[in-house]
Structures are given as C-alpha cells and as structure tokens.
Amino acid sequence: MDYEDAIAALADPTRRVIIDRLRSGALPVGAIAQGMTISRPAVSQHLRVLSDAGLLTVTPAGNRRLYAIAPEGVAGLRAYLDSLWDDAFAAFARAAEEKAKENNDE
Amino acid sequence: MDYEDAIAALADPTRRVIIDRLRSGALPVGAIAQGMTISRPAVSQHLRVLSDAGLLTVTPAGNRRLYAIAPEGVAGLRAYLDSLWDDAFAAFARAAEEKAKENNDE
DNA sequence: ACGAATCGTAAGCAATGGCTTACGGTAAGT
DNA sequence: ACTTACCGTAAGCCATTGCTTACGATTCGT
Structure with missing residues (x-):
C-alpha cells in the first residue's frame, strides 16, 4: 500500500x-531502548515513524506498550522489490541477447 | 553492494x-532528465548515489553514458527483506498461538 | 581543427531529519 | 491517596541532504 513510507x-x-x-517477538519501549546509545x-520517535509506515503494530498492555513487526508492512515492500527485480532482470537479459547478436554479426 | 546503501x-x-x-532498459542521462522537474x-547526482549503492551500472557509449538497473543490487535488498519477513511472520504466528492458548485456559 | 553536445563536479544555500532535555499523562504498587 | 514506573509529545539545536548555477572535461559532427 504505502511502501513508500515503509x-x-x-x-x-x-x-x-x-x-x-x-x-x-514484541517488546515494550524500555526493553527496546535498553543498551542503545x-x-x-x-x-519513541522512531517507533512512531515505523508505526506510521505500517511496519509495526502497537498493543497497550497495562502500563506499557508492546511493539511488534507487522508482516503486512514488510510484504508491501517485498511486492515492490519483486516487481522491480522482474523488470530489471528482463531488461538485463534483453540487453545481453542484444549484445550476443551484435557479436554474431561481425 | 551493501543493502544498507541500497x-x-x-x-x-x-x-x-x-x-x-x-x-x-538502459538510458543516457539526458533522456532520464527529460521531462523531470x-x-x-x-x-547526475542521484545517479551517482544509485551507482554507489550498487543499484545501477554505467557503460560509457561514446559521447554519452548509459545507466541501467543492476539486478544484483536489487537482489541484495530482496534477501534482506525476505529474512525480515520470515522472522516477522514466525513471531506473528507464535504470538497468535500464544493468545489462542490463553483463551483456552479460561 | 573548431564548435556543439553530453556529462560530471564544485560551491553555496534552503529545507529536512534526528537527537536531547523538559514536561505531561496514565497505569501500577503500597 | 501518594509515589513510582512507563511512555508520548513539544521545543530547540545541529548535521545532513537535495537543489541550483557555474565551470571543466571528453567526444561527436563538419
């Protein structure tokens, strides 16, 4: 969907x-920040960006908020890259064939 | 080369x-810039960034320089996302099973 | 050999982004 | 009820980045 934000x-x-x-697996904010510089x-700000991009899900659990990776968000990005790879490889193969024909002509 | 740069x-x-x-397919710089704002x-600067990231190949052709998508660069990114998706989905399935067991206990 | 075309690079500027500190708000423990 | 713990948000600062204009280098056409 919005693979651009992702x-x-x-x-x-x-x-x-x-x-x-x-x-x-899912973790609260404190555990994520633990050991980071x-x-x-x-x-928290980074988590906000990731959630807005559809890459994370948030589930309030009492005092804390559990963040987890949203598989759907990752899937959106994969779809874009798959499409890009298909076109890139097709163009690459076409160019290679073109070059082979050139070498044949001489 | 690095998926991080890509x-x-x-x-x-x-x-x-x-x-x-x-x-x-491949295009010279002028054709790419044509119609862009x-x-x-x-x-040219963007092409430099994309080449350094391993996403483009450059082949000098006389006066011009032909840029084309490098399938290998895209493949590197796909590998990262595939790995991420595997873990994300596994964690998601595990969490769902955990929740189902909870509902059974009550 | 000379002029035109194609393209990369340098310098400078405005905008965006990430970090910190400080603060407010809600839930848990006693 | 009061304190503590956990977390999001606002304001401000600094570094990075993307753009433009100007310039230099290489190649094609005549």
Missing part, C-alpha cells in the same frame, strides 16, 4: 536496529 | 522515479 522508515540505520530487536524519547 | 538510495522519491524510468546535474 522504505523511507527502513532507510534509517537506527530504525533497522529497532526492527532487528523485534525479530524474535540514544535516549528513550528518541526511540 | 535501501537508503531507494528511500528518495526522485531516485525511485529514475529507477522506474530504467525499468524498460529538476535540473540535469541534480539527476
């Missing part, structure tokens, strides 16, 4: 670190 | 427009 969100290295920490509010 | 390069909307123009040097 790719912009994942372009930031810090946000990829956050995503990596959520690979094994930036402040907790900074992490 | 995703950062594709995060820019203007650079995605450039990539889209190369989907059907930004100046030709600006396009």
Whole structure:
C-alpha cells in the first residue's frame, strides 16, 4: 500500500536496529531502548515513524506498550522489490541477447 | 553492494522515479532528465548515489553514458527483506498461538 | 581543427531529519 | 491517596541532504 513510507522508515540505520530487536517477538519501549546509545524519547520517535509506515503494530498492555513487526508492512515492500527485480532482470537479459547478436554479426 | 546503501538510495522519491524510468532498459542521462522537474546535474547526482549503492551500472557509449538497473543490487535488498519477513511472520504466528492458548485456559 | 553536445563536479544555500532535555499523562504498587 | 514506573509529545539545536548555477572535461559532427 504505502511502501513508500515503509522504505523511507527502513532507510534509517537506527530504525533497522529497532526492527532487528523485534525479530524474535514484541517488546515494550524500555526493553527496546535498553543498551542503545540514544535516549528513550528518541526511540519513541522512531517507533512512531515505523508505526506510521505500517511496519509495526502497537498493543497497550497495562502500563506499557508492546511493539511488534507487522508482516503486512514488510510484504508491501517485498511486492515492490519483486516487481522491480522482474523488470530489471528482463531488461538485463534483453540487453545481453542484444549484445550476443551484435557479436554474431561481425 | 551493501543493502544498507541500497535501501537508503531507494528511500528518495526522485531516485525511485529514475529507477522506474530504467525499468524498460538502459538510458543516457539526458533522456532520464527529460521531462523531470529538476535540473540535469541534480539527476547526475542521484545517479551517482544509485551507482554507489550498487543499484545501477554505467557503460560509457561514446559521447554519452548509459545507466541501467543492476539486478544484483536489487537482489541484495530482496534477501534482506525476505529474512525480515520470515522472522516477522514466525513471531506473528507464535504470538497468535500464544493468545489462542490463553483463551483456552479460561 | 573548431564548435556543439553530453556529462560530471564544485560551491553555496534552503529545507529536512534526528537527537536531547523538559514536561505531561496514565497505569501500577503500597 | 501518594509515589513510582512507563511512555508520548513539544521545543530547540545541529548535521545532513537535495537543489541550483557555474565551470571543466571528453567526444561527436563538419
């Protein structure tokens, strides 16, 4: 859907670190910020960007808020890249064939 | 080469427009810049970023320089996203099962 | 050999983005 | 009820980035 926001969100290295920490499952903000060099509010801001991009889901659990990776958001990006790869490979193969024919002509 | 540079390069909307123009095959700089709102040097700068990220190949052809999408660069990004999707989906399924068991207990 | 075309690069400027500190708001513990 | 813990938001600062104009280098056409 909005793969554009998703790719912009994942372009930031810090946000990829956050995503990596959520690979094994949902975590509250404090646990995510734990051991990171930036402040907790900074992490919150990054989480906001990732959620807005559709890459994370938020589930309030009492005192805390659990963030988890949204598979659908990742799927959107995959669809874009798959389409891009199909076209890129087709164009590449076509160019290679073109070149082979050229070499044959001489 | 690095998927990190590749995703950062594709995060820019203007650079995605450039990539889209190369989907059907290689083009010289002038043809790419044709019809775009930004100046030709600006396009050159974007092409530089995309090449450095391993997303484009450059082949000098006499007076001009032909830019084409590098399938390998796109493949690197796909690998990262595939890995991310695998983990995200596994965590999602695990969480769903966890929740189902909870509902059973009461 | 000379002029035109194609393209990359440098310098400078305006805009965007990420970080920190400070603060407010809600839920849990006692 | 009061304190503590957890978290989001606002304001401000600094670095990065994307754009333009100006210039230099290389190649094609005549």
